[in-house]
Amino acid sequence: MEIAIQKLKKKLARAERVTVLTGAGISAESGVPTFRGADGMWKNYQATELATPQAFARDPELVWAFYNWRRDLISKVTFNAAHQALVDLEDQVPHFTLITQNVDGLHLLAGSRNLLELHGDLWKVRCTKCERVVLDRSPDMGTLPTCAHCGGLLRPHVVWFGESLDPDVLGSAVEAARSSEVMLVIGTSAIVQPAASLGLEAKAAGATVAEINLEATGQSGAMDYAIHGKAGDIVPRLVGEGT
Numbered sequence: 001m002e003i004a005i006q007k008l009k010k011k012l013a014r015a016e017r018v019t020v021l022t023g024a025g026i027s028a029e030s031g032v033p034t035f036r037g038a039d040g041m042w043k044n045y046q047a048t049e050l051a052t053p054q055a056f057a058r059d060p061e062l063v064w065a066f067y068n069w070r071r072d073l074i075s076k077v078t079f080n081a082a083h084q085a086l087v088d089l090e091d092q093v094p095h096f097t098l099i100t101q102n103v104d105g106l107h108l109l110a111g112s113r114n115l116l117e118l119h120g121d122l123w124k125v126r127c128t129k130c131e132r133v134v135l136d137r138s139p140d141m142g143t144l145p146t147c148a149h150c151g152g153l154l155r156p157h158v159v160w161f162g163e164s165l166d167p168d169v170l171g172s173a174v175e176a177a178r179s180s181e182v183m184l185v186i187g188t189s190a191i192v193q194p195a196a197s198l199g200l201e202a203k204a205a206g207a208t209v210a211e212i213n214l215e216a217t218g219q220s221g222a223m224d225y226a227i228h229g230k231a232g233d234i235v236p237r238l239v240g241e242g243t
């Protein structure tokens with residue numbers, strides 16, 4: 001692993017175009033639960049069961065309770081060493097794109113600039129009637145929040161299963177992946193499409209691709225480097241001075 005870290009660090013230091021894809025694992029050390037595994041449980045529900053339009057149609061109060069719980073939790077935490085290291089990397093690389101599946105806002109809080117939020121933003125709400133999107137950082141939006149403009153039911157401005165990603169955001173992400181020399185895939189189970197394909201697209205286009213994850217994923221074998229450990233330990237070592 002030490003050799004892989006040193007080799008990858010050298011490649012990163014020389015690269016003109018670097019793209020990074022992050023998932024819930026990068027925020028785990030900040031205290032934000034991931035989606036899958038034991039960590040992804042909320043009361044008796046799997047987090048992924050609540051992040052669907054069907055769940056919201058069936059029981060919007062339950063889905064809002066889940067999102068209010070996450071808003072409250074995330075409002076109390078901050079970015080960690082891995083988020084910070086990606087800001088430092090952005091400062092060093094001429095063409096840097098950070099693609100995140102996370103909706104927690106911690107990359108922005110850390111100071112990342114060229115950021116593509118594939119699955120939306122927990123701190124924005126959207127009216128289900130007039131489609132207006134509003135930024136609202138209240139930790140608790142109430143039981144069934146309504147639109148100040150038309151009175152329609154508000155929903156989180158995030159992408160649920162079966163919903164399309166913003167085509168402009170996705171297009172930019174695919175372009176950044178395909179044009180990168182080095183791509184890092186950090187803290188994602190690499191299960192959810194289309195995000196999960198981005199690292200493989202970069203690889204197919206000739207990039208050096210590295211996974212940084214606590215454990216092996218279904219994509220580890222396709223990577224040039226699969227480095228297993230905590231993002232908060234590994235990412236700063238890839239970017240920082242020294243070893």
Ligand code: BJW
Nearest residue numbers: 023024025034035036101161162187188189192193214231
């Ligand atoms: C650490 C760590 C530490 C922990 N350090 N690492 C092709 C084939 C099959 C199905 C589909 C397909 N194309 C589309 C689909 C359907 C579906 C899909 O992918 N389903 C799969 C489950 C099979 N995709 C969609 O529906 C997408 N829409 C779409 O494609 O529209 C067109 C279309 C529709 C239908 C059919 C075909 C086309 C939309 C996906 C939206 C995902 N939304 C969510 C919720 C967002 C809002 C919210 O946050 O509330 O996004 S679900 C959830 O999963 C969330 C995440 O962003 C996403 C990914 O999770 P992530 O980040 O990977 O987290 P985990 O928990 O899974 O993994 C954490 C990892 O971290 C683990 O590996 C740990 O080991 C690691 N780790 N601590 C380093 N300290």
Ligand code: ZN
Nearest residue numbers: 127130147150
């Ligand atoms: Zn409205």
